[in-house]
Amino acid sequence: MGCTTRLVDSPRCIEVRYFGEVTPADLVTALDAAFALAREEDLWFILADTSELTSDPSVFALYDVAAQIADAGIARRYREAVVAPPGAASADSARFFEDATVNRGLIARVFGDRDAAESWLCEQARGLSA
Numbered sequence: 001m002g003c004t005t006r007l008v009d010s011p012r013c014i015e016v017r018y019f020g021e022v023t024p025a026d027l028v029t030a031l032d033a034a035f036a037l038a039r040e041e042d043l044w045f046i047l048a049d050t051s052e053l054t055s056d057p058s059v060f061a062l063y064d065v066a067a068q069i070a071d072a073g074i075a076r077r078y079r080e081a082v083v084a085p086p087g088a089a090s091a092d093s094a095r096f097f098e099d100a101t102v103n104r105g106l107i108a109r110v111f112g113d114r115d116a117a118e119s120w121l122c123e124q125a126r127g128l129s130a
Contacts, residue, residue: 005033011122013045013081014038019052024061031065035072044077045121049114053085056093063100070104079124080108081117 002019003026016034018026038044069078080101084094094110101108107124111117 003030003033005030005037007037007041007043008047011045011047011118011125012043013047013121014041014043015047015049017049017052019054021055022053022057024057024064027057027061027065028068031068038074044074044079045125046078046080047083047114047117047121048080049083049117050085050090050094051083051114053090056085056090059093059096062093062097066097066100066104066106069101070106075105077128078106079121079128080106081121082108082110083114083117084110084112 004015004017006015007013008015014034014037016030018030034046038046069080072078082094082097084091091110091112098108098110109117109120111120
């Protein structure tokens with residue numbers, strides 16, 4: 001699997017981009033990298049671009065990632081926009097992740113395209129700064 005994590009200026013967020021096949025261990029590695037950068041920048045807006053995945057992570061792995069995020073103690077400031085990969089099964093996996101995070105009191109949304117995800121993150125940033 002490939003994964004990159006970087007700081008993005010517009011919208012100001014942490015981008016985690018996944019491509020290829022993903023394993024549960026890959027998800028944990030990506031989450032650790034994103035959280036390290038988030039703590040360093042004190043920035044809790046995450047853009048997870050999964051549009052280039054070629055396999056879906058298991059629901060168990062997605063459930064565990066949602067639990068780890070919830071256990072991090074940053075729920076009030078945390079926002080995640082997920083760009084879903086194409087395909088019905090992949091969209092279902094992305095919606096499962098959204099449900100798993102929202103059920104833990106976090107704010108996350110799944111989008112079919114990156115522009116919509118970025119716009120939502122901008123709206124969230126304005127809402128928290130008001």
